[in-house]
Amino acid sequence: MALQRGKYPFLLALTVPGAVIYGYFMFSPYLQAMWISLTDWGGYTATMNFVGLDNFRRMIADPQLLTALRNNLILLLVVPVLTLALGLFLASMINVGGRGRAGAVTGVRGSSVYKVVYFFPQVVSVVIVAVVWKYVFAPANAGGVLNNALEAIGLGRLAQLWLAEPKYLIWVVVIVMTWSFAGFYVVMFSAAMQSIPRDIYEAALLDGSSRFTTFRKITVPLVWDTVQVGWVYLAIQAMDGFALVSVMLGTGGGVEGAGDVLGVKVYREAFTPPNNFGYAAAIGVVLLLLTLAVSLIFMRILRRERVELA
Amino acid sequence: MSRSTERTTPSGAPTRRRFLKQIGLAGVALGPGSALLASCVSGSTDEPDDEAAASPAGEITADNPLGIATDGEVEIWIFDGGFTDAYAVEIHEPLLQQRWPDLTIDHHKAVDIGAELQQRFVAGDPPDFINNSGDGQLDTAQLIANGQLADLGPLLDAPSWDDPGKTVRETLVPGTVEVGSRGGVCYELNYAFTLYGLWYNKALFDTNGWTVPRTWDDMLDLCAEIKSAGIAPWTYQGLTAPYYMNWPLLTMAAKQGGVEVLKNIDNLVEGAWKDPSVLAAAEAIYRLAENGYFMEGTEGMEFRDAQAAWVQGEAAIVPAGSWLENEEVDLITARGDEFQIAYMNEPIIDEASAALPYETLRAKPSTPYVVPADAAHPEAGMEYMRAMLSKEGAQGFTNMVKSFTSVLGAADGVELDAPGLSSAKDAFTAAGENVVNWLYPLWYPSMESGDAGNDISGATFKLLKGDVNPEEWADLCEGVATKWREDDAIQHETHA
Numbered sequence: 061m062a063l064q065r066g067k068y069p070f071l072l073a074l075t076v077p078g079a080v081i082y083g084y085f086m087f088s089p090y091l092q093a094m095w096i097s098l099t100d101w102g103g104y105t106a107t108m109n110f111v112g113l114d115n116f117r118r119m120i121a122d123p124q125l126l127t128a129l130r131n132n133l134i135l136l137l138v139v140p141v142l143t144l145a146l147g148l149f150l151a152s153m154i155n156v157g158g159r160g161r162a163g164a165v166t167g168v169r170g171s172s173v174y175k176v177v178y179f180f181p182q183v184v185s186v187v188i189v190a191v192v193w194k195y196v197f198a199p200a201n202a203g204g205v206l207n208n209a210l211e212a213i214g215l216g217r218l219a220q221l222w223l224a225e226p227k228y229l230i231w232v233v234v235i236v237m238t239w240s241f242a243g244f245y246v247v248m249f250s251a252a253m254q255s256i257p258r259d260i261y262e263a264a265l266l267d268g269s270s271r272f273t274t275f276r277k278i279t280v281p282l283v284w285d286t287v288q289v290g291w292v293y294l295a296i297q298a299m300d301g302f303a304l305v306s307v308m309l310g311t312g313g314g315v316e317g318a319g320d321v322l323g324v325k326v327y328r329e330a331f332t333p334p335n336n337f338g339y340a341a342a343i344g345v346v347l348l349l350l351t352l353a354v355s356l357i358f359m360r361i362l363r364r365e366r367v368e369l370a
Numbered sequence: 371m372s373r374s375t376e377r378t379t380p381s382g383a384p385t386r387r388r389f390l391k392q393i394g395l396a397g398v399a400l401g402p403g404s405a406l407l408a409s410c411v412s413g414s415t416d417e418p419d420d421e422a423a424a425s426p427a428g429e430i431t432a433d434n435p436l437g438i439a440t441d442g443e444v445e446i447w448i449f450d451g452g453f454t455d456a457y458a459v460e461i462h463e464p465l466l467q468q469r470w471p472d473l474t475i476d477h478h479k480a481v482d483i484g485a486e487l488q489q490r491f492v493a494g495d496p497p498d499f500i501n502n503s504g505d506g507q508l509d510t511a512q513l514i515a516n517g518q519l520a521d522l523g524p525l526l527d528a529p530s531w532d533d534p535g536k537t538v539r540e541t542l543v544p545g546t547v548e549v550g551s552r553g554g555v556c557y558e559l560n561y562a563f564t565l566y567g568l569w570y571n572k573a574l575f576d577t578n579g580w581t582v583p584r585t586w587d588d589m590l591d592l593c594a595e596i597k598s599a600g601i602a603p604w605t606y607q608g609l610t611a612p613y614y615m616n617w618p619l620l621t622m623a624a625k626q627g628g629v630e631v632l633k634n635i636d637n638l639v640e641g642a643w644k645d646p647s648v649l650a651a652a653e654a655i656y657r658l659a660e661n662g663y664f665m666e667g668t669e670g671m672e673f674r675d676a677q678a679a680w681v682q683g684e685a686a687i688v689p690a691g692s693w694l695e696n697e698e699v700d701l702i703t704a705r706g707d708e709f710q711i712a713y714m715n716e717p718i719i720d721e722a723s724a725a726l727p728y729e730t731l732r733a734k735p736s737t738p739y740v741v742p743a744d745a746a747h748p749e750a751g752m753e754y755m756r757a758m759l760s761k762e763g764a765q766g767f768t769n770m771v772k773s774f775t776s777v778l779g780a781a782d783g784v785e786l787d788a789p790g791l792s793s794a795k796d797a798f799t800a801a802g803e804n805v806v807n808w809l810y811p812l813w814y815p816s817m818e819s820g821d822a823g824n825d826i827s828g829a830t831f832k833l834l835k836g837d838v839n840p841e842e843w844a845d846l847c848e849g850v851a852t853k854w855r856e857d858d859a860i861q862h863e864t865h866a
Contacts, residue, residue, distance in 0.1 A: 102512050104491045124822050199667025201684065202675040221670030224609050224835070315609055315831065317822025328822070331484060333509035333815045334860055 090348070097342035103335045115342035125343065128313070128320040131230045132299055135237065135321070136354060140294040142238045144287060147245030150178060152279050154246065155253040156261055157271060175250065178243040186240065190307035193236045197222035223309070229319030233305060240304075241297065245290050252283040288362040292355050299351045302327065322347045427747060435528040436749040436756070443474035444750035445497035447487065449504045452693060453562075453737070453771040455479040458501075461766035466757040473750070482506035491518055496742035499751035502558075503737050510558060510738065511813065515861055519557040520741040525752040526556060531760035538759055545807060546735045546776040552863060559755050560735030561767070563774035564691040565713070565794045566617050567731055572710040572793075574601075574683060582714050584728055586622070586654045589717045593663045596686045603663040605685035608671030612834055613819045613827035614689045615655060618716045621732045623651040624806045625718045628725035632808040636865035638855040643847035650719050652833060652840035659836040669835050681709060691734075695790035696772045711790035713797050730804040731797055735776045774798075813863045817854050826850055 097115055101108035119125050154171040168174075181189060198204035199221055200211060207219040222228050256279070264274050280287070302323030305313065311328055313320025322343060330340035427439035434440065446463070448455040455477075463475050478497070480486040484506035490496045491513070502508050513519045526539040526547065539547065543563060550558035575581070578599060583589040593603035607614040624632050627647025634642035642648070658664060665685040668676055674697075680688045681701040688694075695702065695711050702709055715731060718724045739758075741751035757763055764780035767773070772788045774781050774795075786792040798805075811818035819827035829846035832838045838846065854860070 105516050106492055199670040201667050202671045224670040312820055313822050316828055320822055332820050335509045335512055
């Protein structure tokens with residue numbers, strides 16, 4: 061009874077400090093960015109002029125913004141699909157894909173090594189990932205790994221100046237992003253697959269189900285919750301891409317700005333002359349709304365009945 | 371100076387504060403956080419320290435022409451880039467300390483000047499002296515428009531460090547004050563002096579009996595010869611900085627058509643990029659692309675990789691400024707006697723009709739230093755500049771970082787142990803009065819580069835890749851110039 065009476069002060073004492081810190085450090089900058097997006101602030105002064113929705117109007121007539129937006133959409137649609145497919149495939153090979161020895165459900169040989177190796181990109185800083193991949197795509201005489209490899213296996217005519225061609229840039233980003241994200245999802249899906257009761261697999265094996273059918277009918281449905289979380293998370297990551305693009309392609313978004321993404325566009329507007337923090341903040345607000353909308357939509361589409369594991 | 375009035379927002383206009391107050395009233399849900407909102411990013415500097423930017427802190431005397439507080443302090447920020455900050459710590463600061471032993475020097479260095487100091491400007495509490503360089507440099511144009519940089523007039527009119535009979539202004543290389551001025555007021559001291567041109571390996575040329583070409587036809591003949599020897603005649607700074615090729619292009623245009631050509635470009639005159647001499651220079655550069663004279667893969671390279679290939683002898687000629695030798699010093703040293711870096715003038719297009727002689731070169735005062743108007747001790751920041759501009763300060767700088775300074779005659783008699791710089795110095799002497807420069811990249815930085823390809827750099831890159839011909843290139847450049855001409859939000863400058 062004593063606890064009952066003192067419940068509210070106690071709960072408030074626990075929650076209010078957190079709410080205050082969150083409000084001050086997380087929520088207030090959002091509000092402030094929204095306010096800045098309505099001004100012509102240049103970033104160096106304490107005063108700013110209110111310009112209404114001018115910054116938002118300006119976006120409509122900004123072709124570079126459309127390029128960045130298009131690239132973000134490509135990332136949003138392609139990267140999660142590739143990453144999740146790759147993650148699911150590799151995780152199922154590691155955990156349940158092995159040819160059963162005496163009927164046991166295990167991963168392929170050496171799976172514990174693969175698990176560690178796949179996770180490597182996740183522990184390497186994104187800046188290093190970007191610099192390393194820049195040299196993968198460099199010209200052969202500047203140490204380009206890909207072009208040299210193509211030449212070594214006799215496919216030299218496929219060699220390209222990958223980073224000099226506007227049309228390749230966003231796909232380069234797609235590949236690098238997928239590569240660097242996949243390992244994390246392998247580990248995440250592995251954890252989910254470990255919690256699937258083995259007897260379900262054994263039953264499937266007894267019924268003569270192939271590995272692909274097992275994957276499709278058992279593994280995927282039973283880890284769908286995790287896939288869904290991963291999908292939302294990936295969508296949010298794909299809306300960003302700032303660090304990777306700015307290091308690998310430069311803050312100009314690469315040749316002709318063809319690899320631009322919204323985050324880099326925001327950076328450029330704000331921090332290169334003629335600095336326009338107001339416009340940058342406006343793009344930031346749009347990016348925020350887009351990210352919110354995308355995560356809501358993804359959560360809706362992917363909702364499915366939860367399977368009760370017995 | 372009544373700073374506090376300048377900061378007041380016009381009444382009626384909704385200020386950020388009023389807005390936040392309204393949110394605070396309406397948004398009870400925010401709880402205690404809302405009260406704190408008013409002190410975030412850009413808040414609360416309506417009451418600057420009024421003693422800042424007031425009259426000099428000390429007494430103005432013949433020895434102390436700027437009137438610094440001799441027992442005061444000075445806060446110095448140096449860009450930690452290619453020059454590092456050693457020249458400040460080991461040469462300029464001791465020089466200042468020697469004359470003013472009681473002065474406290476508060477030294478800082480930063481790689482990203484803007485990131486470190488932007489908030490200090492917003493808060494109205496900037497340092498006394500800033501070396502505003504590097505990728506993260508502060509936007510000078512905007513700082514000037516906001517009245518946040520000090521007029522360097524007092525410094526320029528003060529007696530120089532070495533000779534009280536001469537003002538600081540009289541000790542500077544012509545063009546220095548012009549480059550640092552906007553609307554006729556000098557806000558920026560450009561200390562380093564950069565020579566631009568083409569660079570080659572003299573050892574390689576001597577071995578093969580190649581000579582430096584004087585006209586563009588000679589250049590094309592030489593390129594054919596170099597190419598047949600299995601070496602790429604040219605390279606440039608790849609996809610990182612194709613605008614390096616703008617420099618020989620515009621220098622050659624100026625040699626052909628005279629300085630008016632450059633002034634028209636700087637003044638955003640319609641048709642400036644379609645001037646016959648500019649087109650002729652673009653045509654000349656385009657011939658390199660057409661004939662495959664650029665090193666294979668150049669357009670896909672990082673600038674340092676392209677320069678490294680040049681040092682390794684894969685390419686013969688590269689455009690750059692006089693920092694190149696310092697930038698690639700490790701690679702150059704590693705090649706020993708096989709590599710002797712040397713400076714080459716851009717060839718002239720047509721000897722008979724050229725407006726300026728072959729020896730003409732582009733020299734640009736660079737590496738800007740500023741004193742913020744709201745600094746606590748602006749006069750001390752300028753006194754530090756005065757020390758930098760002393761003969762000893764300038765010679766020390768030239769010796770240490772292998773770069774010229776904008777101090778007249780400071781490099782005379784300095785034995786340069788850098789062969790590249792030394793050959794550039796000879797070219798500079800030969801040029802005499804025929805020194806050109808263009809200012810549009812200074813006034814409108816993202817017009818040259820940084821506008822996601824919708825800039826001169828993007829146009830030139832297409833020309834170098836052979837994607838566009840010179841006429842189409844000129845159209846692209848005109849488009850860029852039109853965009854800047856019609857942008858009313860920016861301050862337009864005039865190259866007189």
